[in-house]
Amino acid sequence: MAYKVDQEYDYLFKIVLIGDSGVGKSNILSRFTRNEFCLESKSTIGVEFATRTLQVEGKTVKAQIWDTAGQERYRAITSAYYRGAVGALLVYDITKRQTFDNVQRWLRELRDHADSNIVIMLAGNKADLNHLRSLPAEDAQILAEKEGLSFLETSALEAFNIEKAFQAILLDIYHIISRKALAAQEGASSNGLPHGTTINVSNLSAIRNKATCCTAN
Amino acid sequence: MEKKRIDDYEPGPVPSPRPLDRFGFVKQELNNSPDGLSKGRPASEYEREERRVRKWRKMIGVGGSDWKHYVRRKPHVVKRRIRKGIPDCLRGLVWQLISGSRDLLLMNPGVYEQLVIYETSASELDIIRDISRTFPSHVFFQQRHGPGQRSLYNVLKAYSVFDRDVGYVQGMGFLAGLLLLYMSEEDAFWLLVALLKGAVHAPMEGLYLVGLPLVQQYLFQFDHLMREHLPKLGEHFSQEMINPSMYASQWFITVFSYSFPFHLALRIWDVFLNEGVKIVFKVGLALLKYCVDDLVSKRLEELKQEYEEKNEKPVQSAEFKEKQKL
Numbered sequence: 001m002a003y004k005v006d007q008e009y010d011y012l013f014k015i016v017l018i019g020d021s022g023v024g025k026s027n028i029l030s031r032f033t034r035n036e037f038c039l040e041s042k043s044t045i046g047v048e049f050a051t052r053t054l055q056v057e058g059k060t061v062k063a064q065i066w067d068t069a070g071q072e073r074y075r076a077i078t079s080a081y082y083r084g085a086v087g088a089l090l091v092y093d094i095t096k097r098q099t100f101d102n103v104q105r106w107l108r109e110l111r112d113h114a115d116s117n118i119v120i121m122l123a124g125n126k127a128d129l130n131h132l133r134s135l136p137a138e139d140a141q142i143l144a145e146k147e148g149l150s151f152l153e154t155s156a157l158e159a160f161n162i163e164k165a166f167q168a169i170l171l172d173i174y175h176i177i178s179r180k181a182l183a184a185q186e187g188a189s190s191n192g193l194p195h196g197t198t199i200n201v202s203n204l205s206a207i208r209n210k211a212t213c214c215t216a217n
Numbered sequence: 218m219e220k221k222r223i224d225d226y227e228p229g230p231v232p233s234p235r236p237l238d239r240f241g242f243v244k245q246e247l248n249n250s251p252d253g254l255s256k257g258r259p260a261s262e263y264e265r266e267e268r269r270v271r272k273w274r275k276m277i278g279v280g281g282s283d284w285k286h287y288v289r290r291k292p293h294v295v296k297r298r299i300r301k302g303i304p305d306c307l308r309g310l311v312w313q314l315i316s317g318s319r320d321l322l323l324m325n326p327g328v329y330e331q332l333v334i335y336e337t338s339a340s341e342l343d344i345i346r347d348i349s350r351t352f353p354s355h356v357f358f359q360q361r362h363g364p365g366q367r368s369l370y371n372v373l374k375a376y377s378v379f380d381r382d383v384g385y386v387q388g389m390g391f392l393a394g395l396l397l398l399y400m401s402e403e404d405a406f407w408l409l410v411a412l413l414k415g416a417v418h419a420p421m422e423g424l425y426l427v428g429l430p431l432v433q434q435y436l437f438q439f440d441h442l443m444r445e446h447l448p449k450l451g452e453h454f455s456q457e458m459i460n461p462s463m464y465a466s467q468w469f470i471t472v473f474s475y476s477f478p479f480h481l482a483l484r485i486w487d488v489f490l491n492e493g494v495k496i497v498f499k500v501g502l503a504l505l506k507y508c509v510d511d512l513v514s515k516r517l518e519e520l521k522q523e524y525e526e527k528n529e530k531p532v533q534s535a536e537f538k539e540k541q542k543l
Contacts, residue, residue: 021346021347021387022346040354042351042475043350043351045467045470046462046466069387071343074386074429077432077466080462
């Protein structure tokens with residue numbers, strides 16, 4: 001293994017949780033990082049974050065997830081957190097059409113403030129409230145295809161697809177980064193090296209170093 | 218709770234399904250009363266409390282009639298006594314006196330009723346969405362559409378009409394909620410007005426206006442103060458790329474009412490209403506100073522954990538006060 005001994009992970013990925021207020025962002029976060037769901041949760045003021053370390057294709061990846069207040073007025077402080085993010089989970093509530101209609105506005109926010117290569121997953125949360133559904137999954141699927149996003153319906157309450165959603169984001173990010181590393185490597189040496197564990201350290205160090213990977217700019 | 222159900226068969230008030238602390242919050246398991254607030258207080262403490270209440274009553278006069286006179290004559294005594302903590306049974310009244318909201322109420326009869334009953338607000342849905350997410354573990358606000366939730370809605374809606382530039386912003390609910398635990402709807406509304414419009418101290422409305430300008434200003438100032446008073450920590454935070462917006466926005470936006478141990482939040486509010494926002498800076502700095510040795514040795518993730526523990530598990534009051542003397 002190529003990573004340093006004192007470091008307990010290979011990669012650190014910063015991910016932002018965005019979407020309208022009340023769609024369940026904080027509970028998605030607590031379900032994913034602590035396997036907890038709180039019916040009596042408070043609205044998020046400002047930003048919160050939590051982390052979880054997991055395996056992606058044999059690599060140890062630390063996901064650092066930033067949960068932001070959903071109300072529009074808070075974007076004045078929350079948009080700063082898009083910087084350096086390599087993934088975004090854009091959440092809406094399947095029982096509230098308005099939260100889906102606002103997805104476009106959130107995408108614009110990401111385009112304005114985040115890295116252009118950011119991996120975005122659209123998540124239709126509260127799938128357990130199917131009887132209150134105001135939006136068919138197909139509509140979201142169509143939008144996701146049009147905008148080039150992944151899409152899943154999730155339920156933080158029932159722990160449905162939460163793990164899968166984050167796994168998918170992390171895997172996508174990992175693929176993009178390894179492809180980049182590979183491309184850089186191929187560019188560096190004209191004779192095509194066999195793919196595998198030999199990695200150009202000088203190129204990859206930028207990604208591997210926890211400080212530069214996710215928070216620095 | 219199980220043990221206390223000896224008189225099971227006796228008719229009486231329906232017992233609360235979950236044990237509450239003395240402020241009405243559902244008790245967290247394991248989080249037993251911080252400094253002996255809910256049970257087992259020695260008799261001497263009760264007596265001291267009684268004496269203090271008597272002193273305070275004398276100072277205030279009936280319904281607050283002597284207050285202004287007393288403040289003019291002995292401002293230093295008032296300040297000192299408030300810093301020691303306003304007796305809980307007089308808190309609501311004193312808060313109204315020191316914030317200037319009592320005067321606003323008297324000058325504007327009928328206005329609140331007008332705002333609640335006749336006006337509509339563009340923020341109504343936003344407010345409703347957050348009602349059950351404001352102090353969800355307090356008994357007063359737990360019942361869906363119960364009196365607590367209704368009052369909270371009314372106060373926030375009235376404010377959003379009264380000041381359409383501010384409207385409703387998340388966080389305001391915690392201010393209103395805290396006030397409603399100590400006073401009527403109308404009184405809480407005018408205290409909110411006094412704070413946001415600056416009846417006595419600098420207006421707070423900038424914390425909630427578009428762009429949150431005052432939040433940005435306070436965070437900037439806090440960052441500089443922190444670097445001045447705690448340079449080692451400032452350096453460490455720089456290295457870890459931690460800035461105050463990650464931990465202190467809530468402190469300013471809700472004046473510590475969002476996730477701080479409630480009995481301490483009340484003490485902060487006593488002083489905050491009397492002395493203004495500088496107390497938020499002071500408490501914030503004191504908190505950092507209190508755990509500076511721990512903080513400088515930790516990385517971002519650990520720091521976050523530390524922060525959450527510090528916010529939920531209260532600091533011992535005496536020790537904390539000591540550190541507060543920055």
